[in-house]
Amino acid sequence: MKTGGERGDSAMRAATKKADGTTGSRLLAILTFLVTLFAAATPSAQAATPSPDTQAAYLAEQLRTNPVYVTDQLPREIPKSTTPAFTKLAKRTGVPTYVLVLPMEAADGEALLGTVHDRLGKDGLYVLIDDSSVTDATAYGVTAPADDALTTAQYELPFDAGPLRSFERFVDVIAEGGAKAATRAQAARDKYDSDGEPAEMYIxxxxxxxxxxxxxxxxxxxxxxxxxxxxxxxxxxxxxxxxxxxxxxxxxxxxxxxxxxxxxxxxxxxxxxxxxxxxxxxxxxxxxxxxRAIDLNARIDRVAEALSQDPVYQDPESPRALDKTQLAQLHTRIEKFRSSAAGGQVFMALVPQLYEDESGSDEEYFAHAVHDKLGKDGVYIVADPLDGYINVFDHGLGLDTYDLLNALPESVVYGDEKSNDADDHLLGERLTKVMTALDKTERTEDLTTSDADEAYPFTDxxxxxxxxxxxxxxxxxxxxxxxxxxxxxxxxxxxxxxxxxxxxxxxxxxLLQTSTLSTTSPAMPTKPYLRDTARTELQAMAREYGTGERADTRTRTRYEATMLLTADSGNVDDDLSPSTLTALIILARATRAALAGDDSNLCCGVNPLHGPAKTSRHVRTSSVETRRRMLPVCEICLDDPHKIPARLLKLPPNGRPYYEDELLSAVPDGFTKLGRKVRETAHAQ
Incomplete structure (x- = not known):
């Protein structure tokens, strides 16, 4: 096989042999030479050697060794020791399966899977899993219902099912085949739309x-x-x-x-x-x-080993934040600080800080653990390539790094809108500014190396x-x-x-000489009805009251108010008004109820002839007006509030609501207020 240079020489010789031809032939030969030379100088993407300093290239290399790669950055959710479990499940798909278990923030979904596939150069089912579930899956060159399996896993399981159980459900659907997978995915989607998300599995x-x-x-x-x-x-x-x-x-x-x-x-x-x-x-x-302990130490060991070889370490699982030029500049600045009179070692770790990692997103604990593992004093700079935050910790140099961070602008430490919009969070520029501030930081006698040995509390x-x-x-x-x-x-x-x-x-x-209080009393009673009912209730009250020997103060008060309505005659005269007859019925019944030991003080405010009230409600008393009144309501009216306007007691002959009458206006406030109103009216007359 000829190399690119050999192909270029051949094209040169071919063009020279045709030099004695026509002008068009010369031009054609020259163009042929230039095209061939360009092709030789520009190898195809497939033939290009993967660059080892990219995220996709690193992950492809890991999959080349083992088709299942589990990150060491999520030990609290997915320990790296679960790799055999994922591998066992991947073998059940029936097609070559490549699995990447990565932090959600570091994975660019389908785009990352496509790039890794191109780098690896092998067809198969590529699956991306984060700390909670299967997030993306694509089949390259093989037949597998990846989309349906992904849909089923997402809709059939609750969010807290966990990544391993999610991948297991995904694999089960892949193994069922295309037709069954499509049916199951549609059923899962329909159930989710109708019932919502499945119930949580854990408390x-x-x-x-x-x-x-x-x-x-x-x-x-x-x-x-x-x-x-x-x-x-x-x-x-x-x-x-x-x-x-x-x-x-x-x-x-x-x-x-x-x-x-x-x-x-x-x-x-x-x-x-x-x-x-x-x-x-x-x-x-x-x-x-x-x-396990090995899971919690895996990333610390990896970072410490890398920093022992190079003072700047970029997490290979994350998108790269520093190019070669920026790396060279930082190495120069680090060496300058190390060789200065007041300086020392500087270690930069561009590693994500996640709640699921061994440090629980505690940058200080992470820096402490790396220092403890590396065993070298110095300034440890932790930069998160995913969110762009920068933290500086001194271990053994006696530098006031807290004042250093406070002196730096927030745009350097936490980033700003410009850095947040950039893929690399402008970490190269910002770390250079941190080094500039570090050069100006003086040692302080108040800080000792013992600070580096403190144990930082965090969740076990x-x-x-x-x-x-x-x-x-x-x-x-x-x-x-x-x-x-x-x-x-x-x-x-x-x-x-x-x-x-x-x-x-x-x-x-x-047992109780009393008549049943009617809950079907007419809403618009006639005067004869009120007069006959009043006579019946008055006779029943007189019979049960007797001499009043067993009556208490409340009973006697109600009895006396009832008798006042009859002018102390004990008779119901034909000339009594409808409102007086209604008040007589109410108080006579209240007196008998008190004799029976009933301590209630309210009757139905919709129709006082219904009997005792159960509770009070804001109700509509008119089918035309929307204004509501607070009235005590009996059980019957409470069960069917829509009929309250029709059940409202209206006095003959003009049918006005009873509570608009001066005497009966006190009825909704209770028997005590009604009795007081009766006595006031009697004294006024």
Whole structure:
């Protein structure tokens, strides 16, 4: 095979032989020579030798050795020791598969895969994985449903499933083949669109605290609720209105029955304590395997070994930030500082600082670890090629690097808009400015070399994902809250049973001589209806009140207000107004309710003839106006608020709302206010 130079000589000789031809032939020969010479001087991209100082070239070299490359910069999420697991999965695809596991910030997705493929020169399925999942995949020269597998892995799994599980799902879909993969991808996409993202697989520390708290509440709350509620409800049931007489007799339970409930409560507490760890069985908050010591030291060893050979180290897995000219300039500046009287060694590490790395994105700890591994004092400059931040740390030279950083502009230390827009973050220029400032930094006697030996606290990567035990932390406060909750539940049940007693009393008039309060009272009653109802209620009140010996102050007050409406005659005259008749009905019923032990003070504000109110609400009282009123509402009106305007009580003969009447305007405020209004009206007359 002829070299490029030989091909150029041949073209030269061919052109010379045709020199005696026509002018066109001469020109053609010259053009042929120039084209051939240019072709010889410009080798094709495929024939070019990959440059070892580029990210893609470095990664291609790694894949040439092993088709699966796992970075050493993510030990907290993907330890390098997981390489065999990824390799085992890659072999299941059925096609040559090349896997790159890299930091998300350092990988340029499909573009990087294409460049690595060109550098490696081998067809196959190329897969890119970051610290959470499979992010990109492309098939070069092989048949594989890469896009469908990528879609399925992204939509079928929650975000916290982890990269290894994501790659496993990806491989499963690849192995299914094109048709099945397309169907599965579409199904996953449709399910995601309808149901949203799948539920998380792991819980966090706060979730574990909640589980501990809930367990503590259940262990004390459930047994105490049993001890409080079961006897109370049983006693209430025996004494309920209408219960058979035999059930009201007290029976003395046997000794074994007296101990049955406490024993059941203790057994319940023990069962909850035993079942809780089975229900809340999570032990870790992440899918990441526990890193080994070799995983945590891998990057530190790599950087320290490189710095022992060269004071400037660029991370080969990241896009290169320094060209050869900038490297030469920095080497010159470093040598100048080293040979100066007040200077020393300078080590520059252009390495990403990530939350998933061994240092937890702590540049100071990283510099300390590299210094400890390298064993050489000096100024350690950590520059992040991904975000462009620069940090300077002194180990053993006695330089005030904190003042150095404070003296530098933020555009040098953190970058600015111009540097952020640049691919290399202008690190070459900015590091040169750092060296200029370093030349002017003086030694200080206040700083000693012992500062370099300090241990910098950071989250332990081995135990950081471990969850606290279930019976720990918030479990103990949960025990107390559980007891309080049981007491609150008892109070609510007692109140509910007290309310439930009222309709039972109405069902048994022999126990309470009272008529059932109608919830179907007309919204526009006639005066005869009001007069007849008032007479019935007045007679029932007089019969139940009797001599008033068992009446308390509240009952007597309501009774006296009712009698005032009849002018103390005890009769319902035909000339009483509709508003007076309505007030008489309301107060007569309120008096009977007080005699029965009902402590409520409100009746339905929509139609006071409905009976007692359950709660208060802002309701519309007109189907035309949008203005709302705060009124007490009975259970029937509360269940169907749209019918409230139609159910509003309107007084004959003109049908105006009852609360617009001077006397009845106090009804929504309660029986006490209505009685006071009755007495004021009576005194005024």
């Amino acid at each position: 966090g520390p706060s979730d574990r605290d909640n589980q501990s708290f809930l367990t503590g509440m259940a262990i004390t709350g459930v047994p105490l609720a049993m001890l409080l509620l079961i006897p109370y409800v049983r006693r209430w049931w025996r004494r309920r209105p209408g219960a058979p007489v035999s059930l009201n007799k007290r029976t003395q339970p046997g000794r074994w029955r007296r101990h049955l409930l406490p024993a059941a409560a203790v057994a319940t507490a023990a069962a909850i304590a035993a079942a809780a760890p089975l229900v809340f069985d999570q032990t870790t908050s992440s899918a990441s395997p526990r890193p 990567p081995i135990t950081e994902d471990e969850l606290n035990p279930l019976f720990y932390g918030d479990f103990w406060p949960g025990l107390t809250i559980g007891a309080l909750t049981a007491g609150a539940l008892f109070a609510l049940v007692a109140a509910a049973l007290g309310i439930a007693r009222k309709p039972l009393l109405r069902r048994h008039p022999e």
